[in-house]
Amino acid sequence: MKRFLSVVFSLLMVVAVGFAFAGCKTGEYRMWGIKVGDKETKFKDLTEAEKQLYGISETANKSYIKLKGNDAFVIYEIDQNVDNSKFKSETFTYGTYAIYDQKLFMYFAPATNENVHEEWLMRDGRIYFDSGAGFSLIYSK
Amino acid sequence: MRKNSLAKRVLAGFFALCLTLFVSIGMAGCTRGKYSFVGIIGPDHVTVLKLDEIEDETERQALEVFGYSKSEIRLMGKSRFEWKFVTGSERFSETTITSGEYTIEGDKIIFTYSSTGKAEDALTSTCDFVDGGIVVYTNGFFLVYRK
Numbered sequence: 001m002k003r004f005l006s007v008v009f010s011l012l013m014v015v016a017v018g019f020a021f022a023g024c025k026t027g028e029y030r031m032w033g034i035k036v037g038d039k040e041t042k043f044k045d046l047t048e049a050e051k052q053l054y055g056i057s058e059t060a061n062k063s064y065i066k067l068k069g070n071d072a073f074v075i076y077e078i079d080q081n082v083d084n085s086k087f088k089s090e091t092f093t094y095g096t097y098a099i100y101d102q103k104l105f106m107y108f109a110p111a112t113n114e115n116v117h118e119e120w121l122m123r124d125g126r127i128y129f130d131s132g133a134g135f136s137l138i139y140s141k
Numbered sequence: 142m143r144k145n146s147l148a149k150r151v152l153a154g155f156f157a158l159c160l161t162l163f164v165s166i167g168m169a170g171c172t173r174g175k176y177s178f179v180g181i182i183g184p185d186h187v188t189v190l191k192l193d194e195i196e197d198e199t200e201r202q203a204l205e206v207f208g209y210s211k212s213e214i215r216l217m218g219k220s221r222f223e224w225k226f227v228t229g230s231e232r233f234s235e236t237t238i239t240s241g242e243y244t245i246e247g248d249k250i251i252f253t254y255s256s257t258g259k260a261e262d263a264l265t266s267t268c269d270f271v272d273g274g275i276v277v278y279t280n281g282f283f284l285v286y287r288k
Contacts, residue, residue, distance in 0.1 A: 057258055072232070080258035086221075087255035087263060088240040095233050109233035 025099055029127050029139035031063040036135045054135055058082055065127055065139050073097045073106065172245065176214040176275050176286035183282040203280075208237065214275055214286050216243060222252060245270055 033042040034054060041050070043061045051058070059080040066074045073096065079089040095108030104122040109115050121128040127139040180191040181204070192210050195201045204210040208226030215223040222243045228235050241254030241263075250270035255263040269276040275286040 059258070078258075079256065081255075081260065085258055085260070086240075086242055087253075087258050087260060088238075089254075089256050089258055090238045090240075092236040092238075094229075094235070107233070109229040109235070115233060 024125070025122070026067045026069050027141055029065045029067070029141055031061045032126070032138045032140035034135050035128060035138055040138060054131075054133075063139075067097060071096045071098065171273070172270075173216050173218070174288055176216070176288055178209060178212045179274075179285050179287045181282045181284055182276070189285050200282075208235070209279075209284055212284075212286075220244065224252070224254070250275060 031043060033040060034046070034050075034056070035041075043056075046054075046056065050056075057079045059078055059082070062080075063077045064075075066076070068074075072094065075091075075093040077091045077093075080087065093108055095106060097107065098105045099122060102121060102123050104120040104127060105117055106120060107115065107117045120130070121136075125141050129137045129139065131137060180189040181195070181200075182189055192201060192204065195204075201210075206228065208228040211227035213225050215225070217223065220242045222241060224239045226237045239254050239256065241252060243253070244251050248269060248271050250268050252266045252268065253263055254266070266277070268278070273288060277284040277286070
């Protein structure tokens with residue numbers, strides 16, 4: 001009986017740990033800043049020249065990546081010069097994801113309708129998206 | 142006698158004001174709202190072809206790839222608009238919403254938008270606004286949107 005109970009509790013523990021583990025990865029990651037080489041800079045500390053150089057709009061910190069519990073994700077990107085600007089361009093990208101080790105595999109279908117995937121880095125509660133232009137965008141919870 | 146005439150004039154003025162107000166609200170109500178993509182005109186036909194009536198597979202795929210087939214235009218308030226394009230399926234999809242301003246001049250509707258969100262990058266697109274629908278010219282054919 002004791003052995004049975006101990007097995008049940010162990011199983012429950014594994015499930016609870018599993019849920020907790022999944023819980024810490026899911027959620028909304030907001031645009032935090034950029035990483036160039038080893039240097040990480042907060043969005044609010046970026047100079048105008050840096051924003052221009054990296055093509056980051058003034059309201060880019062409203063962008064986010066939302067990892068949902070059912071392996072689905074949504075990425076929200078916004079291009080707007082200032083908060084009260086009458087011009088705005090918003091994109092919602094929906095797809096699925098998988099996390100393995102420190103890698104975040106994002107599966108999505110761009111306009112070409114081809115199912116593609118990208119490998120992003122996931123470390124210390126942050127997502128690093130390599131822009132391919134010498135810098136990474138950092139998203140943090 | 143004079144009092145009567147003044148009262149009549151005041152009443153006439155009041156009714157004229159009310160009429161103007163109703164007409165302007167009615168006009169605004171006519172144009173505002175959601176215009177959904179219904180089909181295309183051209184390049185080799187003059188009637189509106191719905192998506193499932195388009196025989197050319199490449200043409201139909203192009204409409205889906207560019208997000209036109211599930212697109213819609215929303216006219217809001219006096220001059221705000223949103224143009225929504227959707228590509229992909231339910232699980233893997235991409236939705237782009239461009240917001241800007243519009244003006245109506247006769248049977249034309251002029252959209253001003255900026256894909257960067259910056260006013261200096263603003264572009265204008267002049268489209269037909271006929272029979273309560275919007276007709277947009279693109280890549281050799283016309284996209285038709287209706288309420």
